[in-house]
Amino acid sequence: MPALHRASTILGLTAASSLALAGCASGPGPASGEAADGAIAVVASTNVYGQLAEEVGGDLVEVTSIVDSASQDPHSFEPSARDQLTVADAQLVIENGGGYDAFIDALLESSGSEAHVITAVEFSHSWPENAGHEDEHAEDEHAEDEHAEDEHAEDEHAEDEHAEDEHADHGHVEGFNEHVWYDPHTMAYVVEEIAAELAELSPDDAETFSANADALLAEIEGLESELAQLESSFGGAQVFVTEPVSVYLAAAAGLDIVTPDAFSEAVEEGQDVPPATLLEALTLLRDGEVDVVIANAQTGGAETTQVLDEAETASIPVVEFTETLPEGQTYISWMQENIAALGEALEA
Incomplete structure (x- = not known):
């Protein structure tokens, strides 16, 4: 798994998400799909990744988020011909992967796109290919090996894996929770990768991308600190999640997920929960275990x-999380709200 390169001293701790949503389009920009004014054309599967790209790229990128509304489900989203055109002209595509937004893989293949592609799940410590790997931050492999050797240019892009066989590997992986944007640690890797890919596309602006990424990484570290505080106060508390979307955040707060696997998996897949599993879940709630x-x-x-x-009925606090970025929010403000809501519920 690529390791995250962090500057020894990260400046701009007060730099908020000021570059956030201004350029994060709700649909394609020019009809041709090309970015205006020489900006780098970035396409994100959802507005979560689109907003992160906008933070890092600022005015130097034009971002189109294909799924940008709470009314759209990435699992079952059906892209349009215009979406295909947008992807065809993209220079950088950011997807979640793991079967969550498979429509992006289909668009990449059908459009013949030669865009650089970032797949977020590949930066998760839980991703099967990363099994057994320890956190490689200290080794700084991301800076020393991957980018120094320019693997993206030599291997992935030169061989155009996305146009060939790689998409076949991006389907749902049994037992893997693909909702990795709820893991700030993984998103730090993704932010670093966005900066690196943008720098490859526009080397003259590399310092700008790096500075923007450093400011965002500092804010993500703040999220991790807030989660550590929750763990210190409430570690071991038992939580029931109706489906896996929030598991990474809850786990980062040291909480114990007690949901029967068969329950959350059935809900995630849109299937009926087995009666015995439903009874088990309701019993947990009735017995004061949650x-x-x-x-x-x-x-x-x-x-x-x-x-x-x-x-x-049991007076158990309920917290609701969303899958896509709420209107008017940045990734940081959204996660801050989620963490705060979780903390308030645990204190209740």
């Missing part, structure tokens, strides 16, 4: 409703 319930505000079903009703 401190907080975390639900996905964008999806649900009959079984999820039963869990939420049972939580209300």
Whole structure:
């Protein structure tokens, strides 16, 4: 797994998400799909990654987020011909991977795109290919090996893996939680990679991308500190998640996920929860084994409703998280709100 390069001294701790949403388009820009004014054309599968790209690239990028609304489900999103045109003209594409936004892989293949591609799940310590790897921050492999040897130019882009066989490996992986944007640690890697890829596309602006990334990395470190504080106060508290979207954040706060795997997996796949599993879940709530319930505000079903009703009956606090970035938010402000809401629920 690529390691994160951090400057020994990160300046600009007060630099907020000021570059945030201004250039994060809700749809393609010019009809041709080309970026205006010489900006780097970036396409993100969702507005979560689009906003991070906008933070790092600022005015030097034009970002199009294909899924940018809470009413759109990336799992089942059906792209349009215009989306294909946008991807075809992109210079950098940022996807989640792991089967979450498979429509991006289809667009890359059908459009013949030669864009650089960042796949976020590949930076997660939980990604199967990274199994057994320790945190490589200290080794600074990301700076010393991958970018110094310019592997992206020599291997991935030269061989155009995305146009050939790599997409076949981006389907859902059994047992892997693909909602990696809820893991700030993984997002720090992704931010570093965005800066590196933009610098490769526009070397003259490398210092700008690096400075913007450093400011954002400092804010992500702040999120990790807030999660560490939650762990210090509430580590070991038991939480029930209706589906896996929030698991990384809860785990980073040292919380114990008690949801039966069969429950969250069924909800995630849009399937009926087995009756025995539903009974097991409701019993956990009735027996006082759960401190907080975390639900996905964008999806649900009959079984999820039963869990939420049972939580209300048992006076168990409920926190709702979303999958896509709420309007007017930055990634940092969004995660700060989620962490704060979780802390308030744990204190209740």
